[in-house]
Amino acid sequence: MIKQNFLNFQILVELLKLSINFCFYFVTRAQEILKDKISFKKANNPPEIIKCLLRIYPIPGYQMSSNLNGYLGTTIRNILKNRRKPEIIKVVKEYGTKMSYPEVSIVVPIYARIDFMKYQLALFADDPDFQDNELIYVLDDPRLYKDFVDYCDAQAATFQVPFKTVYSGANLGFSGANNLGVSVSSGQLILLINSDVMPIESGWVSSLVNIYKSLNNVGAIGPKLLYANGSIQHAGMKFIKCSPWGDLLINDHPRKNQPNFPEHDYKPQKLAAVTGACLLVSRQLYEQVGGLNEEYIINDYEDSDFCLKLHTQGFDNYYIPDLELFHLERQSVSLYHKNEELWQTNRTKYNCWLFNQKWGKYINDKNL
Template sequence: MSSSWEYKPLISIIMPVYNPDTQHLIEAIESVQKQVYPHWQLCIADDASSETSDIKDILHNYEKNDARIKVIFRSRNGHISAASNSALSLATGEFVALLDHDDVLHPLALWFVAETIVKNPNVGLIYTDHDKLSLDGTRCNPYFKCDFNIELMLAHNLVAHFSCYRLNLVNKIGGFREGFEGAQDYDLALRCIECLAPEQIIHIPHVLYHWRISEKSTASCLKVKSYATTARLKSASDYLKRNNLPGRVVPHPELEGMNRIEPQFSNTLPLVSIIIPTRDRVDLLKPCLDSIYSMTTFPSYEIIIVDNASEDPETKEFFLHLEQKGVNIIRDEGIFNYSRLNNLAAKEANGELLCLLNNDTQIITPHWLEEMAFFAIKSDVGVVGAKLFYVNNKVQHGGVVLGLGIHRVAGHSFTGISSEQPGYMGRAGIQQELSAVTGACQLLRKSVFWEVNGLDESLAVNYNDVDLCLRVRDAGYRNIWTPFAQLYHVGSASRGKDTTSEKFSRFEQEIEFMQERWGKLLLKDPFYSSNLSLENGYTLAFPPRSF
């Protein structure tokens, strides 16, 4: 399979060993020996395992019978970081990969890694999907990952199992840091990542690593190694400090093993212009505004109402009341066009940040604007989205997946799950980069909005929010979704459903517009695994979609 390659990279596998189950150790070593790709070396450091065990005899035997296996025996126990560095000192390959002493590699693991290196000569970090091995050896809990995502990485170790690094990079940063035991691989990854461009980090969407669940492993429960939590939080916190990034890393309030970045602002808070298009329906608009006034703790905002040809006397009287309170009311008599209405308001907005907000929303979390503005003010961030709920507390929007749904344009993630459910691998509850977020609540810098010429008025109703996000990404910005800004959203309450023939025809035209503009991108969302379905979000695709 690799015989035709001119370049066959040598991959050094680092394995620290300390008192493992002997059968599990044997399975780990032999999973390396069974690799289809032959150009590897296994670098093992025994961290002073018990003299009464068979570990040393087993390691001596493998080293004696396979020249590709190199073993160093440490005279005293130094814990996993020190042992990993000892193993690292044996490595002579261009790349080093990490393997725990009781885990198992898929036979094609190194072949896929080597192929990726050959096709991407500047790659610095490669990571794969993984699953777990239960106590009886059954494979379970596969993690089908997305392409690299630093927000997701700061929430948990996205690249762990199986990860492979360029050796000179690992040596450059000083290898594994002692004092980070339990999260030493997470810390290593974060320190390597900050030295790499995004295109140098490549994800292989195959399950190539089997992580064994044991009584001593974090694969079963983080409480097994409480020190791992401390090390994990410090790893992420140090990353922020090294890169002069604001925020405070704390344990996720609901998801064990996950981090959460709390907002911190060093400068004066920017003015946010909250833009709300509406047509009559005071019964929706008033609760929306009341929730903003009563709940919002962010001190610096203005409200702009775009009145799209309201006729109800009650509405007109309500607008007079709002104007007396200083609310800017912009009047537009044209047919409904969400994009045009927001563009009109954006031209009059005084804020550095624009918040595009539907009139059928209500604030749940008082710090919603802090959570969103924390990301939106960053120079590399474009659009920021929130977590939206139906009034029955079921999730309405947990981000957008491109291609999801029968029309293969875009759909909401995690719709219908309860507020307590974490979603697939916790992704309904952690901050992350996404391709797009819903326009029911979007926050972005006004400069970014106009850099991409605002919302496209060719999309009057549907997908204008997704299109905006994709154009913002094309301009070089990252779109972020945070679950810590939460609102209720009724959904289409003001303008109604697309049930008439005229509305359905327009909807079909908007679908065609998106497919023509964005093409194959709609079927290859970088933040959604090709192993997952586009019919039902975050469920297994069978067979897998093309990679």
Template sequence: MPVHAGLLALSPHLALLALPAIPGLERPAEAVLRGAGGVLRPPLSWQAITGPEGRLHLLLARTQPGLAAEAPLVLAPSDGPALRLWPEAAEDAASLLGTDAPGPLLALLRFVAGKALGAFRAGEDPSLATACHAMAAGLRDGARAAVPAARCGHDALLWTLPAPASGPHLLLTRGRIQRVALAGEHAILPDTGAAEAWLLPPAGDAPILLPRVPTRLPGLTHLARGKEPQARALHRAAQAELARRAAAEPPMRRLLRDQQLLLPTARVRQHAIAGAPFGAGLDLAVPDHGGGLFLRGWLRDPMGMIAGLTLCNPFGEQRLDPATLLRFPRPDLVKEFAGAPHGGADARAGFALWLPEGATRPAAQWRLRLGLTTGEAVTLVAPPGLLHPQAAREAILSAIAPAHASAALMTRAIAPPVERLHALVMAGRGAPEVIRMGAPVRDPACACIVPLYRNLRFLRAQLGAFARDPGLREVELIYVLDSPEQRDEVEHMLRGMQRLYRLPLTLVVQPRNYGYGAACNAGAAEARAPVLLLLNSDVVPAARGWLAPMLTALRRSRKLAAVGPKLLFEDGSLQHAGLYFLQMPEEEEWFNDHYFKGHPRHWPAAGVARRVPGITGAAFCVKRAAWQAVGGISTDYVIGDYEDSDLCLRLRAEGGEIAYAPEAELFHFERQSIRDHGGYARSLASTYNRGLHHRRWSADIAALMARFARAGGRR
């Protein structure tokens, strides 16, 4: 006789089989189950529960051939005779179990929902979620109801639970099953819209009903501004819940950050009284958007009254070891407190520190509590520190004067947060706007890419020189604007010159200032020519015919990847005749330098075409294939500096060579194209870039320069 079994279709993809207790069959999971289509395919998950008529064995399986109502199955145990099963369709969970008693139904629901998120990866199956939601609704009589308290952003709600709950729970909606972790009386859960939902505890208790949410529900900001104790208590509970989950859940971290941004800021507070026996300030407390925190401040303690330092935020405190503070000179404080009655400021009164995990929860403002030897405390308040990654990067790079930035400061306090922030800035780049003027060159020999940033003084002279040179008529001219606030001005200027000179032009407008490397890459993406020429906006040709020698050099040598011209200062003296690397006796890092810089224009050695270690990005002519092989110019460097030598070294790593073509002469009004960038000119950006370049290429540079030294000796 066949054994009758119940079969419930949970969704088009999953089915549940229920077998009565069979004498001698204690471990059905060890048996082999076959249908008309052969052995049932895994995953197969078994669970035993107790119903009103005794023990039931439940099997959750994927829908497959042979698993259907009135289609016989054969169950072959490992140690007994095979059994013939006859599945009969069940209308719902209660008919499958033979009871609607809460206990068996709850056990069935926990089994199905838990396995759906486990072996079956079916949490996003809407049909299964609807079936589980219906099972939970069958437990309504014994359920407890939560109360919606506030909206948390656009897609989450704060709930007050009927009793404190902890640990992983299952959230059941009509479209999804997901696991959530609870820890107390309040929970922030996804907004399920107008429909009710259910929270399923891991064991014991009945489900928690999340009823339909009223249309009008206060937001967290409204609670923060409220005067009622209950509203403020709810806001504190929400902040605590956000803080608990912020480190592991990016959406919660983002919501916590946004809430912090809207909080009223406290007044910045220093202790800078000349007549006091000590003084201190916390000038910057800037999160690096990766869990770390950068601090800059100062301490004046001639009488030795500061016994301890504690960094505070709304979510906790952290003791700081004074020995870990990296000190640097603050001449302004030495001057300000020179006549203080208890003693002035130490020459190295400034301090900086990077805490890699100091800001796992974003806080709007940070405080530094000074514990005094008297047992009293003084609290300093930093300016608001939650900044856009680009602003945070600039703040850190501007925190210390370049002359005072030691190697330890750069390595341990500046470079790590800047690297994190710069990566975020570059990852957030949007697509540029491309504006084409005039009919494009049909078969361009070269694409000339000119990044523009604020300084437009040389644009008319440069484009006028291009227009007078017949060799530029077959060149794509691509200007990349890295200061989008000038878009209208630059487009108006270029359209006028395009009509005047009849030169086709392309203007690429970056959405934000992302620096030289990103600008060059954006221009190269619009180019069609087999050769790319990167040209600074402050470079102007000295005469016609300057491009041909570089193109000829590239065409004649398969090994050659890039070539650079002779660059001249405004007075006609040499600025660049090839780039090489120099290591000063007192410095560990390699610097970029230029052959024959400052020599007369016609210095004989500078008139010799030759291979060189590198060339400057001010005028960089490179084969497109070689450019693409190395992925273009690196965007790891901040704003602009050392990307050109980095590109040279990457081209060399791919087997390419670099050459210098003295017949090509241009004037370079050095660093005019970057002088208006306050975030670069007065900051540690160049120092940061040099350190990055050195860490990346030090061994390669040493070998390269040794090779060039040997070659020079043979000559």
């Protein structure tokens, strides 16, 4: 109990330093959950409050549900729910010939590693698909704005690939950045790809589009993604119970890290979800389900949440084993979050808890 009270005091001190409006829940000696509102004059800054909480507060796996159900998860969820969202300014710039009626809008969020843009454009340069469709880079890292502007000028001149950039003046996270990119796009199909996804050959966008059009009642589809050593990173997603985390459901990537042996069947495989690292969906469906959910912190569970929203409306999601790309998983994120293992682990635990709050019963009821 002394340790618990000390932790609560430590959190309160750190939050007071932030001088921000927030609602904070804490546990008294009687373990009663109380709510106290502390008001300050300065503007709201939810990301810093949340990061402070998750960086300080331990969340043992076996107590995840009780801790997050009781006070910590409720606090964070209320902070996010009641936050004042940053004003979106949408600074848009075109490079090269503007696509008047593109079939596909390819949306790529950029965070930390702007050099990934150069590697992608070098691979896109000889691909006709990138002359006929709309490529949009979303800068989601205000620290890099000046460098990004100069970088775009240089890459546009070097590779001659038409593209558009959009900048909001704020870090919106994975969901917010993708939603921003879609909001300035014009294609009838939306292809979300991470900046660290690299194609193996040309024509992959057209192949993905043709497969999408061939499927009935289709929601979202995603190809096979490989690590740089050729092993499997993504071959669709399923949901399994994680015993170290109190049997909460987590995203499972079947065959992850396994050798990329030839498939027994190259036909599209119907699965509950596919990764947002490379995901194709129609604009109509993207808008119909409200895009990616911005309740999650940074980049966990948004893609499975999105796929389940499609599933609830009767659409099927497919993994495409016949199409392969490389994925340099999370290299940009790790660059800027070194020595913050507790923050990263607790962020994932919170997102897992939130995902289960929203989807646990549905997954179990549907046996997904």
